[in-house]
Amino acid sequence: MKLDHIDFNSFFMKNKAQSEEPIFPKGGVHWGEYGIAVALDSLSKHIEHIRGIKIPTIELEEVVYSDTLRRSDRDISDAMNLLTEWDFYKMPTPIYKIKHQNNDVKPRLLIVGDSYGYGLTNSPIINEQYSNVEFWYYNREIKSGKKNHGIKIKDINVKEEINRFDVILLLSTETNLYKFDFGFAESYYKGVEYQFENEIKKSN
Structure with missing residues (x-):
């Protein structure tokens, strides 16, 4: 199994001086549409x-x-119950097109992580680039995906389920790194143990 790493925090900080577009809204804690x-x-x-x-x-x-502002761009300021309207700056919305070629591949994508996964899976871009996208919120519940939406992770065989995907993205903000990978590896090995126990029972 090959594991790769992308540090978006460092990436955005490094390119902050060159970018004219804000990545984060003033009243929110998640990427804006442009950042997504x-x-x-x-x-x-x-x-x-x-x-x-x-x-x-x-x-x-x-x-x-x-x-x-979009609701997601003011998630924190709304929760603060402020007496006066938040003095926000306008957020950029990218207008784009998706370029398809004959040899394009749309990998099956599983995202396991914190609330930043909502921004990715709610973007219309993701279904243009990937197929069979699912988001396992904190590795507790499936929050997107037509087939399994709402199902608890504890009620599925993770080892079998992840075979449906080509790419697994473990996503965590800096704040949540202390609990990374949200028990995903443990869930996987429970599936391995379950399969092993069943094979023993069948052989007996």
Whole structure:
């Protein structure tokens, strides 16, 4: 099994001076739409490199600014119950097109991680680049994916389920690194033990 690592925190900090577009909203704790698009574009390029495949490409056409914020761009300021309206800055929304080629591959993607996974799976980009996308929220519950939405991870055989995916993304913010990988490896080995016990029972 090959494990690769992307440090988006360092990536965004390194490119902060060169980027004119804000990645984080003033009243939120998650990437804005532009930051999500950059993250997905970087992720697809990394997967292309390590797997030797071609994923449908994001082509940025323009960036527009709305006079209002998306709900996800004010998740913290809304929760603060402020007396007056938050003095926010406009957030960029990327306008893009997806370029498809005959040899494109849409890998089956599993995301296991914290709330940043919502931004990725809620973006329309992800279904243009990947197939059979699922998000296992904190490795507790399946929060996206038509087949298994709402199912608890403790109620499935993780070893069998992950065979349905080509790429597994373990996603964690810096705040949650102390509990990374949210018990994913342990869940996997429980599935291995369960399979081993069943094979013993069958042989007897």
